[in-house]
């Protein structure tokens with residue numbers, strides 16, 4: 021996305037386009053990345069509820085993949101995930117490893 | 118037809134605010150502003166204005182409420198002094214950075230400690246870099262006139278910045294003077310209908326105020342704000358020209374008094390300029406070419422025009438009713454020095470600090486300064502570049 025110059029920005033930094041935060045990709049903030057291990061997932065959707073962003077996609081009531089364009093890697097989903105028989109369905113791995 | 122009255126500075130400004138009839142006023146009492154806002158709340162209780170008054174628990178809250186009400190889409194006022202302005206400091210920057218045209222009379226008073234309720238300029242000088250426009254007023258008439266003009270300047274679609282109108286605590290706020298009031302209708306027509314840019318209450322066009330702006334955009338917003346400041350002097354002059362048509366009173370970026378052919382000069386803000394003009398007349402009667410420049414638009418500072426008006430002098434003193442602790446010189450001095458810096462031929466510049474905490478500024482103070490300037494102009498010798506006057510040694 022081409023960045024605006026100082027003549028193009030709105031006075032007082034008022035945002036006049038509702039819902040435009042969607043355009044603001046925050047995935048690059050991440051230093052650790054959550055990985056979903058589908059065979060340990062019990063579809064409780066705790067991760068979907070707890071994610072402070074909107075980085076876990078749910079379709080037809082089923083948990084899908086992470087949306088890495090927005091996931092900031094906070095690890096809350098991994099902490100809350102009950103998994104199956106003590107095996108977590110989300111683990112955090114360091115980015116770049 | 119103008120109505121001639123005898124009123125205090127606070128009463129005159131409160132009446133200007135009544136005539137403008139703003140949408141919202143959020144204020145907290147502080148001496149010497151208190152009686153201005155008390156009078157204005159009287160207008161609200163008596164149904165003379167349709168203003169919604171918000172009584173808050175501090176000045177931090179009053180300015181915060183002003184920011185909210187202005188973003189919502191209203192024409193908004195408050196007023197303060199001294200500690201109140203200091204407590205607002207955080208939100209002053211939010212009002213200007215968000216480009217909200219709030220209008221605020223500041224009844225100048227010293228800052229604590231030591232605690233003091235009397236007039237000096239330390240309060241407004243502490244806010245001089247906050248992005249607010251500052252108009253300074255010598256007397257109650259100027260405070261009244263500046264208040265009315267402030268709305269047009271703040272709300273100009275090319276500007277959209279908040280404005281402070283500075284007047285001296287007690288000396289002007291509580292002294293009775295002869296004032297000419299405009300008719301309510303003239304003031305209403307002059308300020309016109311208020312239009313907000315991006316009002317929050319316009320539900321058909323939802324907007325967000327106060328976003329986080331990271332390093333990839335912050336400088337663009339700051340540069341845009343700095344550019345707006347360059348447009349202010351022209352708008353101030355246009356508004357003054359329109360104001361002259363209805364009032365017959367002329368305003369500029371600053372006032373000059375017998376300055377054009379002067380050899381020595383004084384720069385001084387607000388009420389003390391009146392005393393100084395009298396003393397300049399006495400010196401002129403003795404054949405001494407003395408003159409004065411009184412800044413009116415102090416922020417943004419019209420340094421090019423000011424430098425042009427002062428550069429021909431031989432010796433010049435900036436008298437300041439505030440110090441800037443730990444810096445080289447006092448606030449106005451530093452601006453005047455910068456305005457003269459580009460010229461090869463320029464006056465020898467000295468700095469005096471006077472009148473802190475309401476200490477009287479007397480004609481003999483102006484005489485001492487002018488005599489010193491005569492000496493400097495003749496000999497080129499400067500005893501002291503910066504000094505407090507009217508203080509016990």
Ligand code: SF4
Nearest residue numbers: 071091092094095097
């Ligand atoms: S790591 Fe944080 S941001 Fe990313 S999906 Fe999990 S809870 Fe959401």
Ligand code: SF4
Nearest residue numbers: 061062064065067101
């Ligand atoms: S919290 Fe764990 S188990 Fe529950 S849906 Fe998310 S990944 Fe699956």
